[in-house]
Amino acid sequence: MRGTRVVVIGGGVGGYPAALRAARLGAEVSLVEKEKIGGVCLNKGCMPTKVYLHAASVLKEMKRASLFGVNAERIQFDFQSLLARKKVVIDRMTGGITNLLREKKVRVVKGTATFIDSRSVKILETGEILSGDKFILATGSIPANLSITGSEKDSLLTSDDLLQMESLPDSLLIIGGGYIGVELGQFFRRMGTKVSIVEMMDRIIPSEDEEISHALKGFLEQEGIDIHTQANVEKIEKDEIGKKVVFSTPQGEKEVKVSKAAQTVGRRPYFLGLGIEKIGLKTEMGRIVVNDRMETNVPHIYAAGDLIGGTMLAHVAMAEGECAARNAMGQPSSLSHPAIPRCIYTSPEVACVGLTEKQAAERGDVQISHFPFHAIGKASLMEEGEGMIKIVAGKRYGEILGVHMIGPHATELIAEAVLAIEMEVTIEELAHAVHAHPTLSEGLGEAAMQLSGGALHLP
Amino acid sequence: MITPVLMPKIGLTMTEGKIVEWKKREGEWVEKGEVLFVFETEKMVLEAEAQQSGFLNSILVQVDDHVPVGQVVCYLAEKEGEKVEVALERPDTLRGEEKEVPLEVGPRPSDHIRATPLARKMAKEHGLDLRKGMGSGLGGRIRGKDVERAIQSRAPESVLVESVEQGRLVKFTGMRRIVAQKMLASKIETAQTYMVSTVDATRISEAREKLLPITEKKVGVRLTITDILMKITSLAIFLHPVVNTRWTPDGVLWLDVIHMGVAMALDEGLIVPVIWDIGKKSLSEIAKARAELVEKGRKGKLTPDDTKGSTFTLSSLGMFGVEEFTAIINQPESAILAVGAIIEKPVVIDKQIVIRPMMKITLSYDHRIIDGAKAAQFMKTLKELMEDPNVALA
Numbered sequence: 001m002r003g004t005r006v007v008v009i010g011g012g013v014g015g016y017p018a019a020l021r022a023a024r025l026g027a028e029v030s031l032v033e034k035e036k037i038g039g040v041c042l043n044k045g046c047m048p049t050k051v052y053l054h055a056a057s058v059l060k061e062m063k064r065a066s067l068f069g070v071n072a073e074r075i076q077f078d079f080q081s082l083l084a085r086k087k088v089v090i091d092r093m094t095g096g097i098t099n100l101l102r103e104k105k106v107r108v109v110k111g112t113a114t115f116i117d118s119r120s121v122k123i124l125e126t127g128e129i130l131s132g133d134k135f136i137l138a139t140g141s142i143p144a145n146l147s148i149t150g151s152e153k154d155s156l157l158t159s160d161d162l163l164q165m166e167s168l169p170d171s172l173l174i175i176g177g178g179y180i181g182v183e184l185g186q187f188f189r190r191m192g193t194k195v196s197i198v199e200m201m202d203r204i205i206p207s208e209d210e211e212i213s214h215a216l217k218g219f220l221e222q223e224g225i226d227i228h229t230q231a232n233v234e235k236i237e238k239d240e241i242g243k244k245v246v247f248s249t250p251q252g253e254k255e256v257k258v259s260k261a262a263q264t265v266g267r268r269p270y271f272l273g274l275g276i277e278k279i280g281l282k283t284e285m286g287r288i289v290v291n292d293r294m295e296t297n298v299p300h301i302y303a304a305g306d307l308i309g310g311t312m313l314a315h316v317a318m319a320e321g322e323c324a325a326r327n328a329m330g331q332p333s334s335l336s337h338p339a340i341p342r343c344i345y346t347s348p349e350v351a352c353v354g355l356t357e358k359q360a361a362e363r364g365d366v367q368i369s370h371f372p373f374h375a376i377g378k379a380s381l382m383e384e385g386e387g388m389i390k391i392v393a394g395k396r397y398g399e400i401l402g403v404h405m406i407g408p409h410a411t412e413l414i415a416e417a418v419l420a421i422e423m424e425v426t427i428e429e430l431a432h433a434v435h436a437h438p439t440l441s442e443g444l445g446e447a448a449m450q451l452s453g454g455a456l457h458l459p
Numbered sequence: 460m461i462t463p464v465l466m467p468k469i470g471l472t473m474t475e476g477k478i479v480e481w482k483k484r485e486g487e488w489v490e491k492g493e494v495l496f497v498f499e500t501e502k503m504v505l506e507a508e509a510q511q512s513g514f515l516n517s518i519l520v521q522v523d524d525h526v527p528v529g530q531v532v533c534y535l536a537e538k539e540g541e542k543v544e545v546a547l548e549r550p551d552t553l554r555g556e557e558k559e560v561p562l563e564v565g566p567r568p569s570d571h572i573r574a575t576p577l578a579r580k581m582a583k584e585h586g587l588d589l590r591k592g593m594g595s596g597l598g599g600r601i602r603g604k605d606v607e608r609a610i611q612s613r614a615p616e617s618v619l620v621e622s623v624e625q626g627r628l629v630k631f632t633g634m635r636r637i638v639a640q641k642m643l644a645s646k647i648e649t650a651q652t653y654m655v656s657t658v659d660a661t662r663i664s665e666a667r668e669k670l671l672p673i674t675e676k677k678v679g680v681r682l683t684i685t686d687i688l689m690k691i692t693s694l695a696i697f698l699h700p701v702v703n704t705r706w707t708p709d710g711v712l713w714l715d716v717i718h719m720g721v722a723m724a725l726d727e728g729l730i731v732p733v734i735w736d737i738g739k740k741s742l743s744e745i746a747k748a749r750a751e752l753v754e755k756g757r758k759g760k761l762t763p764d765d766t767k768g769s770t771f772t773l774s775s776l777g778m779f780g781v782e783e784f785t786a787i788i789n790q791p792e793s794a795i796l797a798v799g800a801i802i803e804k805p806v807v808i809d810k811q812i813v814i815r816p817m818m819k820i821t822l823s824y825d826h827r828i829i830d831g832a833k834a835a836q837f838m839k840t841l842k843e844l845m846e847d848p849n850v851a852l853a
Contacts, residue, residue, distance in 0.1 A: 397584075399577040399603065424575030424603050 002026035006328055007121060007132035009113045009274065012039015013314045014138030014305020016097055018321035022136070023104035025329040030130055031106050032113040032123065038094045039140055040306075041314040047093060048163050049183050051086045053345045056190040060347065067383055079168055079191065115275035118298055124273075134300045134328040137288065138321060139274060141267040141306035146175065149235040155243060156236065157262035159184065169193055169260040173245050175233050176265040177204030179344050182220065184264065186346045189225050196226040196256050198247055203229055205344065209356040209404040211370075211390060216350055216406060219386065228254065236261060269307040285309070292334045294324035302328055311340055339421035343411040348387045351414035354402035354421045357392050365395035367427075369450035371443050373407040375457045378438040384408035389443045391427070393451055398426040400448075409440055416444055427451045460537040461516065464495060467507055468528035470763035473500050477525045478532065482506075483515045489535060496532065500763055503730070504634045514539050574601035581606040638729050645790045649706075650826040653785050656838045658845045660801045660818040663687055666848045670742065678747040685721065685775050686746040688798055691844045691851040693717050693737045696771055699837040703770050704793045704828050711828050720769030720789055721749060723756050731789055732761060733769040742852055777801060783819035794824040794834075796841075818845075 006022040008015045011033030019031040036043050055077075065072040101108055109130065111123035120131040143158040157165075159180050168191050174181045177199030189195040197204065197220070203213045204220075204227060217227055230250050237244045242259035269287040282289045282297040287309035294302045304320035306312045319335060326333035344350035360366045374385030387407025393400050403417035420430055430448035435441045446455040466476045476498040483489050483496075494506045495515070513535030520532040572589050574582070578601045582589045587609055594601030631639075645651070667684055674682040696703050696717050705712040717738045720731040732752035734745060755761045771793075774786040777800040786797035799819040806815045820841065824834045844851050 397577055397580045397603075399580075424577035426576045426580060429576050 003028060004134060004329060005132045006030075006134045006136065006325070007032065007113075007130050008136045008138060009121065010039065010138035010140055010305070010307075011037040011108070012138060012140050012305060012317070013041045014140065014307075014317035014321045015039070015136070016101065016321075017318045018136045018138060018302075018304055018325040019106045020100060020104055021322045021325035022134075022329055023101075023106050025325065025331065027134075027325075027329055029104070029106040030109055030132070031101065032109045032111060032121070032130070034110070034112040036094055037097050037101070037108065038090070041317075042090055042093050042097075044160050044163055046314050047090060048086050049180075049187070050345055051089050052082065052163075052187045053183060053347070055082050055085070056187050057347045059190060064383070077191065080166075083166065112273060114273055115279050118279040118301065121275075135302065136294075136321070136324045136328060137271065137274065137276075137296075137301065137303040137307060138305045138317070138324075139271045139307050140269075140317075141312060142270045143264070144266045144268045146233070146263055146265055148175075148233050155238065155261065157260060159262070159264050162188075162262050169258075171242070171258040171260070172196070173198060173243075173256050173258040173261045175245075175261070175263040177201075177206075177227065177229070178264060178266060179205065179342075180264040182216065182346055183344060184262075185225055186220060186223065189220075189223050194224075194226075194258075196228065196258065198228045198231045198233060198245070198256075200232055201229065205350070208342070208350070208352055209390065209392075209402070210358065212350060212352065212404045212406050215387065216344075216346065219348060219406075220346070226256075267306060267312055269309055271307050292336055293327045293332070294320055294335070295327065300328075311342075313340065313342065316340055337422070339418045341411075341414045341418050343414065345411060348384070348407045349410040350406045351410035352402070352404045353414055353417050354400065355392060356402055356404070357390075360392045360394075360401045366401065367393050367395050367398070367451050369393075369447045369455075371447035371450060371455060371458070373440070373443060375446070375455075376438075376440060376443050378440050378442070379408055381438070382408060389413075389447045391430075391444075391447045391451065393427050398428060398451065399424055400427065400430060403444070403447075405443075407440075407443070413440055413444065416441060462511060462513065462535045463531040464507070464509070464533050464535060466498065466520075466526050466528050466530050466532055469500060469505060470767075472767070473528055473763060475525050475527045476500055478520050478522050479504060480522060481518060485515055485518055486539070487515050489513060489515050499634075499637075501637075503637075503761065503763060503766065506759070509535060511535060513537055572601070573599060574606075575603060577603040578606045581610070585610050634730075641790065642787055645787050649788050649790065651788055651823050652826040652831070652834075653821055653823050654831070654834050654838055655783060655819055655821045656842050658818045658820055658842050659806070660684075660816045660845070663818075663845055663848055664801065664816055666852060670852070674743045674746050678743045680743070680746045680750040682742070682746050683749070684777065684801070685773070685798070686742060686749055687848060687852070688775070688845070689719055689721065689734070689737060689745055689749070689773055690740075690742045691848060692771070692773055692796060692841065693719060694851045695837060695841045695844055697738055698840055699833065701829055701833050702794050702824070702837050705770070705791050706793065706825065706828055714770050716770070718768050718770045720766075720772035720792075721752070722772055722774035722786070722789075722795075723753065730756060730761060730766060731769060731772055732756060732765050733767065735768070771795070773798065777818070783821055785821050786823050788823050788825055793828045794822055797821040797823065820845075 004027045006027040006029045008019045008031045011031050015031060019029045023029045041047060059077055062072050062075045109123060111125040113121040113123055116122050120129055122129050143160060162184050171194040172188050173196040174185050175198050177197045181197055182204055185195045185197050204217055205213045221227060228249060231247045233245060233247045235246050243261045244255055244257050245261050246255045279298055288296060288303045288307050290296055290303050290308050294304050296303055302324035304324040305317035323333045323335045339353050341351060341353045357368060369391045370388050372388045373379040379385050390404040392402035400420045405413055427448045431452040435445040446457055449455045479497040479499050481496045482494045489495060489509045489512060491509055491512045493509050495509045496507050498505060498507060516534040516536040518533045520526050574589050581603060589601055593599040594605040596602045663684060667682055667687060671682050674680060700713060703714050703717055705714060716736050718733050718735050719737040720733050722731050734748045737745060752765060772789040772795045774795060775798040776784055777798055780800050782802060783799040784797050786795045788795050801816045801818045803814050804817045805812050822834055822838055
């Protein structure tokens with residue numbers, strides 16, 4: 001397979017890992033990217049939002065520093081400095097990836113690729129023709145749009161726009177209470193913006209476990225975020241100060257006046273202009289169809305990342321990109337991950353893996369445990385006792401089916417649960433494993449003990 | 460005085476045994492010669508007798524656990540409540556069954572199971588052995604869904620368990636499981652095909668009448684029709700060696716010597732003791748060997764060595780009046796002969812209807828190795844030799 005010409009289209013978290021892996025396996029790789037290396041994750045998604053949210057939690061810590069005997073007075077927040085920092089961090093990371101690509105002799109082609117036939121693409125900007133033996137498509141996704149009266153003419157911002165804003169709005173209404181909506185909502189709230197979240201379903205983060213979703217709603221409301229559920233946006237009107245958003249709820253019609261309105265209603269696969277119709281690539285409901293080896297219906301063409309739909313998370317895209325590259329290079333590989341962590345970087349953080357209680361209960365008898373962070377010494381000394389760890393396990397064998405956390409550093413703590421589910425660990429092994437003291441990780445061990453003879457640190 | 464009791468080694472090939480049942484409880488007095496525990500080898504279930512009297516002290520190996528031969532499974536103490544000092548005892552200085560215990564014991568294969576905790580738990584509950592399986596996980600690790608599939612594929616058994624809810628559930632003995640595994644494997648792994656011939660048994664019956672007193676005098680055993688049929692069949696196999704073969708991954712192994720298995724029904728299940736190198740044995744030697752094996756089988760004294768290595772099997776249900784039946788190939792053999800009862804029937808000879816003692820023989824053969832025409836030639840020879848047994852018996 002050495003010397004195989006692999007063309008990767010899209011330099012995001014689906015594409016660049018595919019390019020690196022293919023190069024490591026001896027391919028001659030070209031990577032086509034029309035914007036910036038790193039794609040949505042690095043430039044408009046994961047990383048910039050986390051830069052913002054980290055700043056927000058530093059600010060929160062500073063404000064309550066006196067709790068820990070630290071006197072911090074005249075705390076000031078400067079949004080312009082944060083914008084500058086965002087650029088520094090992103091540049092550092094994209095620079096790092098560019099170096100890795102260079103190191104592996106991947107040729108990065110800037111431009112927009114479109115298929116001429118199934119063995120070659122044309123770069124629209126330069127007219128260059130790139131031929132390849134294998135193609136890996138990783139063109140990602142774009143924010144989905146609602147069609148609402150008045151939402152034409154740029155009246156609704158997207159998550160991309162929110163991250164590009166150069167000043168903080170006085171007030172902001174976000175349509176969509178999913179991952180992106182709650183993260184950005186909390187950030188802007190902590191920066192002083194008055195924030196409303198309008199969610200169509202009966203709860204925010206509706207795909208996650210109900211208890212976690214209710215707990216998060218409580219925390220966000222405590223901070224002063226105004227949350228409306230079962231709310232359907234009817235229309236958006238422009239008025240003198242900004243916008244008036246009208247939505248219907250079971251309690252009747254409501255309206256909120258804000259300076260800015262945004263929608264974060266998910267993302268949809270994007271491959272416009274790629275010319276897939278010319279090569280007969282199969283699509284279904286707007287996504288490219290692949291099997292568990294990331295193979296499309298055209299034998300030497302693979303796809304990875306958001307454009308194939310499914311779970312649109314950066315770490316899934318990376319795994320898919322790697323899988324596609326291995327198969328393209330003749331190393332059989334398939335993706336069948338039972339355990340994909342799902343993280344929300346609000347504070348407290350939310351992290352989940354596996355089945356929700358409801359999903360698990362639909363498949364068979366379950367047993368449930370809850371362990372509160374306030375019973376964990378480390379959380380207590382950090383003054384982060386809010387939140388809990390919930391385990392969903394099979395009734396008969398005690399296998400861990402789902403772990404749901406809301407609390408400090410949940411996004412880091414979830415790793416143990418991912419391994420537990422991947423390895424089909426049961427509550428007994430999890431309860432038997434020794435967890436360091438004092439750490440937040442004790443919580444998962446205690447939650448397992450609850451189902452295996454009782455927790456030590458609960459009455 | 461405390462004496463360790465070891466997992467005995469029965470036969471040359473036994474490397475480990477599984478405890479099936481403890482016949483005595485801890486603290487109980489055991490007389491020399493009493494059965495202490497029942498254990499299972501790859502092939503059979505056997506009883507271990509106490510080599511000396513004593514109080515049963517510290518059962519170290521639980522039911523269903525596998526241990527290598529020579530490992531201590533319990534202790535017998537002279538006095539009640541005597542203390543065991545395990546660390547001081549060494550297996551090679553032990554009394555008891557030491558003469559059959561090798562000093563070196565290989566590693567247990569069961570230590571290398573790659574299975575997730577869920578898979579182990581499920582397998583344990585359903586009595587599945589994970590040592591033989593490969594799973595769908597990374598590096599062949601057995602996952603829960605693999606065990607689930609295995610449980611599903613055992614559906615008939617689980618249906619059986621459910622259907623006896625209102626009846627009497629008889630737990631599987633080790634032998635029942637072994638028989639089940641072997642039978643199913645034979646059906647799945649070979650291309651079994653069948654062929655029937657009808658034999659005029661007049662002269663076999665006559666030969667038995669004539670040779671019965673001679674054999675009895677010579678070796679003290681009553682000659683059976685089966686003995687004669689075995690002798691004849693061994694000659695037919697000698698003339699058609701394709702029947703005496705073995706399927707191996709690398710090719711068909713043509714065996715030099717004929718070891719004939721003779722299927723035998725015991726209360727607990729089926730067993731096939733073997734008459735070694737039958738081609739070199741005279742009829743009375745065959746009768747004697749068969750009689751000894753039957754006797755051992757009845758007393759439960761057959762060893763693994765008595766039941767291994769057969770290259771062809773003969774199974775007879777004539778004594779039950781069964782006219783004809785098909786037998787299942789006793790793997791890894793390539794063929795088996797099923798012999799029915801001798802029944803008097805009207806037959807046409809020289810355009811006359813006459814009454815003759817007739818017998819049906821059915822060959823089950825593995826069509827991967829033996830073609831239909833080859834099987835037919837073997838059956839033709841068998842029929843000729845049976846209808847004129849002097850050729851084989853002379």
